[in-house]
Amino acid sequence: MLRVTKEYFTCSGDEEKQLLDSGLSLGPVTVAYETCGSLNEAGDNAILICHAFSGDSHVAGIYEDGPDDQPPGWWDCMVGPGKGIDTERYFVICCNILGSCMGSTGPSSTNPETGKPYGLDFPMVTIGDMVNAQKKVLDHLGINKLHSVIGGSVGGMQVLEWCVRYPQMLRSAIPIATTMRHSALAIAFNEVARQAIMADPNWNKGDYYNKNDPDLGLAVARMIGHITYLSDEAMRRKFGRNLQDKEDFSFNFDADFQVESYLHYQGIKFAKRFDANSVLYITKAADYFDLADTTNTRESLQDLAGSHSKFLVISYSSDWLYPTYQAKELVQALKRTGQDVSFCEIEADCGHDAFLIPDDRLTKLIRGFLNGISTSQTAI
Amino acid sequence: MLRVTKEYFTCSGDEEKQLLDSGLSLGPVTVAYETCGSLNEAGDNAILICHAFSGDSHVAGIYEDGPDDQPPGWWDCMVGPGKGIDTERYFVICCNILGSCMGSTGPSSTNPETGKPYGLDFPMVTIGDMVNAQKKVLDHLGINKLHSVIGGSVGGMQVLEWCVRYPQMLRSAIPIATTMRHSALAIAFNEVARQAIMADPNWNKGDYYNKNDPDLGLAVARMIGHITYLSDEAMRRKFGRNLQDKEDFSFNFDADFQVESYLHYQGIKFAKRFDANSVLYITKAADYFDLADTTNTRESLQDLAGSHSKFLVISYSSDWLYPTYQAKELVQALKRTGQDVSFCEIEADCGHDAFLIPDDRLTKLIRGFLNGISTSQTAI
Numbered sequence: 001m002l003r004v005t006k007e008y009f010t011c012s013g014d015e016e017k018q019l020l021d022s023g024l025s026l027g028p029v030t031v032a033y034e035t036c037g038s039l040n041e042a043g044d045n046a047i048l049i050c051h052a053f054s055g056d057s058h059v060a061g062i063y064e065d066g067p068d069d070q071p072p073g074w075w076d077c078m079v080g081p082g083k084g085i086d087t088e089r090y091f092v093i094c095c096n097i098l099g100s101c102m103g104s105t106g107p108s109s110t111n112p113e114t115g116k117p118y119g120l121d122f123p124m125v126t127i128g129d130m131v132n133a134q135k136k137v138l139d140h141l142g143i144n145k146l147h148s149v150i151g152g153s154v155g156g157m158q159v160l161e162w163c164v165r166y167p168q169m170l171r172s173a174i175p176i177a178t179t180m181r182h183s184a185l186a187i188a189f190n191e192v193a194r195q196a197i198m199a200d201p202n203w204n205k206g207d208y209y210n211k212n213d214p215d216l217g218l219a220v221a222r223m224i225g226h227i228t229y230l231s232d233e234a235m236r237r238k239f240g241r242n243l244q245d246k247e248d249f250s251f252n253f254d255a256d257f258q259v260e261s262y263l264h265y266q267g268i269k270f271a272k273r274f275d276a277n278s279v280l281y282i283t284k285a286a287d288y289f290d291l292a293d294t295t296n297t298r299e300s301l302q303d304l305a306g307s308h309s310k311f312l313v314i315s316y317s318s319d320w321l322y323p324t325y326q327a328k329e330l331v332q333a334l335k336r337t338g339q340d341v342s343f344c345e346i347e348a349d350c351g352h353d354a355f356l357i358p359d360d361r362l363t364k365l366i367r368g369f370l371n372g373i374s375t376s377q378t379a380i
Numbered sequence: 381m382l383r384v385t386k387e388y389f390t391c392s393g394d395e396e397k398q399l400l401d402s403g404l405s406l407g408p409v410t411v412a413y414e415t416c417g418s419l420n421e422a423g424d425n426a427i428l429i430c431h432a433f434s435g436d437s438h439v440a441g442i443y444e445d446g447p448d449d450q451p452p453g454w455w456d457c458m459v460g461p462g463k464g465i466d467t468e469r470y471f472v473i474c475c476n477i478l479g480s481c482m483g484s485t486g487p488s489s490t491n492p493e494t495g496k497p498y499g500l501d502f503p504m505v506t507i508g509d510m511v512n513a514q515k516k517v518l519d520h521l522g523i524n525k526l527h528s529v530i531g532g533s534v535g536g537m538q539v540l541e542w543c544v545r546y547p548q549m550l551r552s553a554i555p556i557a558t559t560m561r562h563s564a565l566a567i568a569f570n571e572v573a574r575q576a577i578m579a580d581p582n583w584n585k586g587d588y589y590n591k592n593d594p595d596l597g598l599a600v601a602r603m604i605g606h607i608t609y610l611s612d613e614a615m616r617r618k619f620g621r622n623l624q625d626k627e628d629f630s631f632n633f634d635a636d637f638q639v640e641s642y643l644h645y646q647g648i649k650f651a652k653r654f655d656a657n658s659v660l661y662i663t664k665a666a667d668y669f670d671l672a673d674t675t676n677t678r679e680s681l682q683d684l685a686g687s688h689s690k691f692l693v694i695s696y697s698s699d700w701l702y703p704t705y706q707a708k709e710l711v712q713a714l715k716r717t718g719q720d721v722s723f724c725e726i727e728a729d730c731g732h733d734a735f736l737i738p739d740d741r742l743t744k745l746i747r748g749f750l751n752g753i754s755t756s757q758t759a760i
Contacts, residue, residue: 022631124631184615184639185607191640192603194633195647196576199596216579223572224604227565232703235564241670249668251402251504253574253660257667259564260571267575280633287637288629290621320700323612 001072002061002080002087004034006103009140018132021298024123028112031137032057032096032103036079037087039143044171046143047085047370048134049075049094050151050158052356053225053282054274056102059094060087077358084363085370090147095137097130097158099282101275104133108209108275120206125281127154127289128299131161138169145169148370152176152355153322154282157289160330164291164299167307172373174366176314176355179322180301180330181290186321189228190283193221197276206277218276219267226266231318231351235259292333304337311341312369314362319352342369381452382441382460382467384414386483389517398512401678404503408492411517412437412476412483416459417467419523424551426523427465427750428514429455429474430531430538432736433605433662434654436482439474440467457738464743465750470527475517477510477538479662481655484513488589488655500586505661507534507669508679511541518549525549528750532556532735533702534662537669540710544671544679547687552753554746556694556735559702560681560710561670566701569608570663573601577656586657598656599647606646611698611731615639672713684717691721692749694742699732722749 010030011018017027034057039046049059051074060079062070079085079092096104099122107122114121138146146169151159156178163173182190200217202208230238239259243249246256255261291301311334315327324345331343346361348354355362390410391398397407414437419426429439431454440459442450458464459472476484479502487502494501518526526549531539536558543553562570580597582588610618619639623629626636635641671681691714695707704725711723726741728734735742 022629024631120633124629181621183612184619184621184637185610185612187621187637188603188607188615188639188643191635191637191643192600192607195603195644196579196600198633199576199580199600201581220572220576220579220600223568223575227568227572230565232563232565232700235568239564241561241564241567241673249402249504251404253500253578253664255571257564257567257571259568263568263571264575284633293621320612 003064004061005064009137020129021126022124029105031133033137036092039091044145046091047147048149050155052153052155057094057096084366095134098133099125101278107277117209126285127157127161148172150174154286164303170309172310174312179326180292182287187287193224194280196220214276215271218271222270223263223267228321229353233349234351301333313343315345316354317347318349321352383444384441385444389520400509401506402504409485411513413517416472419471424525426471427527428529430535432533432535437474437476464746475514478513479505481658487657497589506665507537507541528552530554534666544683550689552690554692557699559706560672562667567667573604576600594656595651598651602650603643603647608701609733613729614731681713693723695725696734697727698729701732
């Protein structure tokens with residue numbers, strides 16, 4: 001099993017403060033990251049993996065200094081020696097996103113101006129701000145060309161933002177189960193999740209650190225999220241109307257059905273490991289993300305014109321959070337800017353989260369695409 | 381405009397206590413109801429309309445004793461003189477469901493044993509219990525044959541339960557945008573809504589009457605519901621990514637997008653008019669409802685064998701709460717018991733709530749079906 005170490009990079013000196021898309025600045029910014037494999041002499045075999053909403057830098061392997069029975073990283077089925085993203089061939093980097101609570105600077109970090117956690121004094125960050133912070137880590141590692149940038153869901157948004165902000169750094173990109181911009185439906189789900197957190201009196205306008213956490217509100221928010229990560233089919237197959245440890249209805253408000261117990265479990269588990277304010281900031285960043293917006297002065301896919309990367313866009317047939325029609329819109333938008341785009345919709349009934357589940361089809365697709373890039377680059 | 385009066389019927393004497401499906405009993409039970417039109421001499425022109433989850437008995441017209449500018453009933457577009465359900469021809473009855481808070485006995489009603497509101501001492505009620513309470517009102521009105529029973533969503537569940545419990549009383553039935561049983565997805569949404577209410581400390585285990593209401597939790601619950609009543613398409617058309625009264629993002633946690641403002645508004649409005657405990661009881665009744673379950677001793681569609689009603693099953697193409705595939709399952713199940721079933725999927729992008737929106741196609745469909753029943757009955 002791959003052994004990895006969690007590392008931290010903090011910008012210092014002139015770059016101590018990061019200018020944000022909101023116009024505010026934030027600093028010092030620390031980014032937690034992990035790497036697997038080795039950078040080759042040419043320095044051109046690096047792949048950046050961007051994690052989804054509640055993920056972290058621990059993409060694969062187990063920690064060098066951890067216990068033997070620790071769980072592996074969140075995409076260990078895809079990343080490792082001989083796997084789809086082969087760490088014997090590629091140098092893989094994964095950074096925890098800005099605004100999160102898994103090592104990078106976020107609302108639960110200490111505000112240097114007060115010596116206390118930021119809470120709502122943390123400035124709003126965008127997907128672009130997350131990408132800029134990751135760029136600093138790559139600079140620090142001496143990487144100025146990426147073989148590919150790969151990610152699913154909110155990770156896929158970072159992939160697209162990378163393409164727009166640093167097109168010259170990229171040879172290829174694989175956005176998975178993602179969108180150019182949130183639909184009203186996706187915004188609606190995020191807003192209800194935020195309202196569930198903010199309705200919890202323990203939330204206390206974001207000032208709850210070292211007090212009581214808004215665990216109940218956070219659990220409800222996570223339950224809402226979990227529904228959107230699954231699909232009607234997956235839930236029917238997984239739970240149906242099965243009762244949980246009982247023969248008949250309770251006729252009270254206990255969890256009668258397995259799907260209820262599952263959601264409770266997911267909600268409680270999440271509340272133990274994640275920061276409620278980070279949910280607010282990251283969901284808002286996802287809602288703001290809009291690479292199709294050409295009405296304002298922000299980055300959009302139009303900025304790709306003139307650059308040439310290879311794209312592999314992947315969607316899942318049962319993903320109703322970022323449905324295939326949105327992936328197709330992305331493909332069209334990329335093609336309009338002259339990019340070389342491949343597209344694949346994978347038939348699977350497991351909904352949005354499908355990319356996290358081991359699936360030979362996805363593994364082969366990614367391996368083939370990455371190796372094709374290598375070959376074509378060598379041929380040039 | 382049709383003028384109506386809200387009336388109340390309370391069972392008394394030997395029937396003061398209603399035996400519930402849970403095995404518990406409840407009483408005295410009051411049912412609020414309204415009627416439009418007149419019962420004919422033969423007593424065979426009555427149509428029962430069953431309302432959805434948060435509806436009430438005020439199906440059409442305006443109140444006799446109300447102000448001139450009062451809003452009409454919730455299905456005024458369908459019910460009235462010369463309308464789809466023609467009150468010059470039919471005698472229409474609509475009862476508020478048991479467990480609700482709009483006039484019929486529910487958790488906010490006074491518990492005769494304590495002189496205080498029931499709260500969670502209110503026993504769990506099922507869709508079947510709601511139907512049994514409505515049956516008492518029909519007995520009281522001297523109606524022993526229904527020309528039709530019609531309802532959408534949770535109202536459609538009552539329609540189906542009517543068919544199973546009192547098949548000999550029915551000439552026809554129109555279940556709209558409904559299902560034989562909740563999918564895991566529908567249960568999941570309901571459970572998250574319940575958890576949002578129960579996470580509100582004001583909920584206080586259901587004991588909040590004459591104290592502070594759990595308005596924040598109830599508003600979150602309603603927002604979740606509202607998302608399921610709409611559709612991806614409807615939300616794109618209605619809101620898209622339009623901003624609410626601003627030119628650019630706020631970069632804080634205010635409602636930036638119109639869809640967020642809409643959900644806030646719906647949540648707050650609902651919290652003002654509806655009882656949180658009623659949401660708990662009615663959603664649980666909907667989750668328990670299962671006419672396809674043949675593994676236990678409860679009623680199921682199999683009980684229809686031997687009876688002969690005409691059915692018109694209607695679904696909406698963009699309804700993802702009770703999708704068309706579930707309506708088709710219902711049609712198949714009805715046909716297996718030898719019923720005469722017509723089925724229509726209406727193409728509409730407005731989601732589950734479509735049946736509440738004026739639509740000539742639905743009006744014509746219902747009018748034609750009802751009048752067809754009349755004709756065939758006359759011919760016999």
